[in-house]
Amino acid sequence: MIPARFDYVAPESLDEALSALTAGGEDAKLLAGGHSLIPLMKLRLAAPSLLVDLRLVPGLAGIQRENGTVRLGAMTRHVDVAGGGLGLASAAAATIADPQVRNRGTIGGTLAHGDPASDMPAVLLAAEGSVTARGPGGTREIVAADLFEDFLTTTIGEDDILTEVRIPAMDGYGFGYHKFNRRQEDWAMVAACAYVKKAGDGTCEDVRIGLTHMASTPLRASAAEAALRGRPLDAQSIAAAAEQAAEGTEPPADLNASADYKRHLARVLTRRAIEDASE
Ligand SMILES: Cc1cc2nc3c(=O)[nH]c(=O)nc-3n(C[C@H](O)[C@H](O)[C@H](O)COP(=O)(O)OP(=O)(O)OC[C@H]3O[C@@H](n4cnc5c(N)ncnc54)[C@H](O)[C@@H]3O)c2cc1C
Numbered sequence: 001m002i003p004a005r006f007d008y009v010a011p012e013s014l015d016e017a018l019s020a021l022t023a024g025g026e027d028a029k030l031l032a033g034g035h036s037l038i039p040l041m042k043l044r045l046a047a048p049s050l051l052v053d054l055r056l057v058p059g060l061a062g063i064q065r066e067n068g069t070v071r072l073g074a075m076t077r078h079v080d081v082a083g084g085g086l087g088l089a090s091a092a093a094a095t096i097a098d099p100q101v102r103n104r105g106t107i108g109g110t111l112a113h114g115d116p117a118s119d120m121p122a123v124l125l126a127a128e129g130s131v132t133a134r135g136p137g138g139t140r141e142i143v144a145a146d147l148f149e150d151f152l153t154t155t156i157g158e159d160d161i162l163t164e165v166r167i168p169a170m171d172g173y174g175f176g177y178h179k180f181n182r183r184q185e186d187w188a189m190v191a192a193c194a195y196v197k198k199a200g201d202g203t204c205e206d207v208r209i210g211l212t213h214m215a216s217t218p219l220r221a222s223a224a225e226a227a228l229r230g231r232p233l234d235a236q237s238i239a240a241a242a243e244q245a246a247e248g249t250e251p252p253a254d255l256n257a258s259a260d261y262k263r264h265l266a267r268v269l270t271r272r273a274i275e276d277a278s279e
Helices: 014-023 037-042 079-081 090-092 100-104 106-112 120-127 222-228 235-242 259-276
Strands: 007-009 030-031 050-053 061-065 069-073 132-135 138-143 148-150 161-168 172-180 190-198 204-212
Touching: 014 030, 014 050, 014 132, 014 161, 030 037, 061 079, 079 090, 079 100, 079 106, 090 120, 090 172, 106 120, 106 161, 120 148, 120 204, 172 259, 190 222, 190 259, 204 222, 204 259, 222 235, 235 259
Parallel strands: 007 050, 030 050
Antiparallel strands: 061 069, 069 161, 132 138, 132 161, 172 190, 190 204
């Protein structure tokens, strides 16, 4: 299918990209890997008048570790996150689609797009990470809990460029990622990620659980987290906590699964993710 007509620029600095985006008005869009935006344009669900391609802007890609935090440039591609030895973030990125998509799609693009079926948003939420957005008014940090507003809607402004993603290294935590889909390259019907920190006596010192596709935004499974904190990390406590994984969720029913089936998946996948994270 053929997209509607659009203009295209590929600026060579962040300032030029910001100027082009602002000058382009509300119909201008940033282009990163293009693996969400271009399909929408081909389906005529999006018809930007101007695409501002970020691929020539220097300094927007790369992974750095600094004082317990992993800093990823917004244009870092899924394939590099998957191979970057970043624990849960790498495990989740490795499940995104197929090699073709992972070689083009970027972490900034997937977080800015705000698709609740995407893999990385729930990971950022569980790790309590943040992003940096640069706009005409300056630079601001947005913590993950404030980033995802609704289906395909984030708090990154229309004139903002997401420049960096920060994920705590989560040293001392185990992790697990379980995603359920019909074919390996599909989006998650539901996915659950977990970080678990074990105390010296074998109880759960801390646990963070993120859910994918259980509402119009990624969610924390707060009831399950509260049920496990301070409890022994044995099969019984883990299963009891995971039973609460769907509390407070509003999963959208779709062609693949009813809301009830998604709640069932959330409970099962959360149990498996916690089990892996506790090993
Ligand atoms: C066949 C297929 C299967 C897929 N399967 C999965 C999957 O299983 N799991 C998954 O998580 N994803 C999946 N995806 C989506 C893929 O991960 C995309 O790469 C990702 O969602 C968007 O990243 P992108 O870099 O391609 O962004 P683009 O498509 O270029 O942009 C997406 C949106 O974000 C905006 N944007 C991009 N970069 C920035 C920035 N730096 N600052 C502000 N706004 C920005 C754009 O303007 C646009 O609105 C799939 C895609 C395809 C085509």
